[in-house]
Amino acid sequence: MIRRLVAALVCVALLPAHGQGLPDLGDASDSVLSDKQERTIGNRVMRDVRIDPAFVDDPEITDYVKSLGNRLLGAADPPRRPIEFFVVRDDSINAFALIGGHVGIHTGLIVLTQNESELAGVVAHEIGHVLQRHQARLYQQMGKYQLASLAALALAVLASRGSSSQSDQVTQAAMVGASAIMMQGELDYTREHEREADRVGLTLLERAGYDPRGMVTFFERMQRANRLNEFKSAPSYLRTHPLTVERIADMQSRVEMMTPRLVPDSFAYRLARAKLRAETGSATDAAAYFRDQLAARTVVRPRELVYGLALSLERSRDFADADRELSAIRGGESDHPAFEWLAARLQSDMRRPDAAVAIYRAALKKYPDYRGLVYGLALALLDAGRTKEAVAWLEERVRASPEDARLYELQSRAYAATGDMLAQHRAQAEAYFRRGNLAAAVDQLELATKVRGGNDYSMAMAEARLRELRSQLAIERDAEKALKLG
Numbered sequence: 213m214i215r216r217l218v219a220a221l222v223c224v225a226l227l228p229a230h231g232q233g234l235p236d237l238g239d240a241s242d243s244v245l246s247d248k249q250e251r252t253i254g255n256r257v258m259r260d261v262r263i264d265p266a267f268v269d270d271p272e273i274t275d276y277v278k279s280l281g282n283r284l285l286g287a288a289d290p291p292r293r294p295i296e297f298f299v300v301r302d303d304s305i306n307a308f309a310l311i312g313g314h315v316g317i318h319t320g321l322i323v324l325t326q327n328e329s330e331l332a333g334v335v336a337h338e339i340g341h342v343l344q345r346h347q348a349r350l351y352q353q354m355g356k357y358q359l360a361s362l363a364a365l366a367l368a369v370l371a372s373r374g375s376s377s378q379s380d381q382v383t384q385a386a387m388v389g390a391s392a393i394m395m396q397g398e399l400d401y402t403r404e405h406e407r408e409a410d411r412v413g414l415t416l417l418e419r420a421g422y423d424p425r426g427m428v429t430f431f432e433r434m435q436r437a438n439r440l441n442e443f444k445s446a447p448s449y450l451r452t453h454p455l456t457v458e459r460i461a462d463m464q465s466r467v468e469m470m471t472p473r474l475v476p477d478s479f480a481y482r483l484a485r486a487k488l489r490a491e492t493g494s495a496t497d498a499a500a501y502f503r504d505q506l507a508a509r510t511v512v513r514p515r516e517l518v519y520g521l522a523l524s525l526e527r528s529r530d531f532a533d534a535d536r537e538l539s540a541i542r543g544g545e546s547d548h549p550a551f552e553w554l555a556a557r558l559q560s561d562m563r564r565p566d567a568a569v570a571i572y573r574a575a576l577k578k579y580p581d582y583r584g585l586v587y588g589l590a591l592a593l594l595d596a597g598r599t600k601e602a603v604a605w606l607e608e609r610v611r612a613s614p615e616d617a618r619l620y621e622l623q624s625r626a627y628a629a630t631g632d633m634l635a636q637h638r639a640q641a642e643a644y645f646r647r648g649n650l651a652a653a654v655d656q657l658e659l660a661t662k663v664r665g666g667n668d669y670s671m672a673m674a675e676a677r678l679r680e681l682r683s684q685l686a687i688e689r690d691a692e693k694a695l696k697l698g
């Protein structure tokens with residue numbers, strides 16, 4: 213399902229960024245999608261993406277990808293458009309840009325890059341598509357017929373993802389339409405778009421301090437692998453970003469004018485890649501992979517490989533072995549919050565929640581804002597039946613990071629454990645609100661206001677918040693209706 217979704221989303225990315233776009237097109241010349249309308253479409257799509265099981269919500273992975281993306285984006289000339297970077301669990305090599313400033317990166321891409329500059333190169337290329345507003349330019353060159361088909365496609369994709377799920381046939385039909393559109397309308401522009409995205413991407417890559425050669429080596433490897441049919445997964449990227457000999461030659465000549473530099477991979481990159489590798493394939497194969505890698509390094513045992521091995525062993529439920537491997541890299545010089553997080557999780561795995569809590573408390577003194585530790589402590593406290601402590605901890609953290617959806621989700625669980633249903637629904641509403649799902653937030657607040665015998669002040673707060681979010685929802689629905697997003 214997710215594979216089809218992502219394929220569909222890539223097509224949605226081709227939606228007009230300028231021009232009113234969706235049905236009732238009227239005259240193309242006077243139809244211009246505002247930034248706000250573009251965001252409305254993007255948010256509507258992201259609402260579905262965020263609840264898909266393949267959407268990666270691991271703070272260790274997402275925080276890394278966000279920092280990489282924002283470092284590249286920060287190297288662009290102002291005015292810059294904000295971009296949301298997110299990760300999709302999918303072994304194929306792919307990255308894609310969605311309308312409204314969202315860039316998705318497959319886990320397979322992260323695992324298969326050989327260094328951080330390669331990963332940064334692919335992400336920089338996607339940022340190039342967004343900054344150059346390629347969807348907008350595509351729109352300007354498109355006639356009414358194609359636009360109407362694109363609009364139908366968007367509706368079908370959105371409808372098929374919505375709760376009022378339509379038949380699969382609708383999506384299938386839309387997909388056929390989409391590939392037809394790509395064949396007749398898109399090919400002519402795409403090479404130019406690709407060249408531009410390469411040019412912008414290379415500039416960002418160099419300015420942000422990565423090795424510009426990373427982009428060329430990665431694309432060369434993709435092309436070679438595709439020719440030799442080495443990995444089945446390469447074509448998904450190549451289908452949406454056609455790779456030609458000229459494109460690579462272009463990149464090479466640009467890179468020759470830039471200063472090559474050896475950029476060591478950040479530890480965050482090495483950790484993220486090891487973690488995703490440990491989660492790929494069977495747990496046994498993953499453990500064997502890390503054992504092989506470690507056997508080849510007799511002098512220095514890279515910490516991320518030991519970490520990857522411990523994670524693989526956790527997956528195969530060899531908790532004691534995992535803990536033993538991990539102990540070699542904990543504490544002292546080589547310390548890292550990711551290792552403490554895993555050490556604590558292993559205690560939870562072994563049904564020792566109090567020991568887990570102790571590790572979390574100690575680690576948080578040193579790394580107070582590491583999200584894995586923050587959430588982990590709340591879970592371990594709930595696990596240990598220490599609900600009062602969990603509630604207090606989460607209230608403290610919500611005050612410090614009031615925009616963090618995950619904290620409200622945990623808070624909702626903690627309140628449920630204390631039997632405070634009013635607070636439970638209020639917290640769940642705040643979580644939905646921050647995940648961009650206003651309708652679900654309103655539902656939760658309606659449930660909250662029906663709870664009997666709650667605290668008067670809390671009830672008044674729930675009612676006020678319900679009024680506020682209902683009016684926001686009405687505005688959002690009007691905006692979506694105007695765009696025929698249903």
Ligand SMILES: [Zn+2]
Pocket residue numbers: 337341405406409452453454
């Ligand atoms: Zn591209």
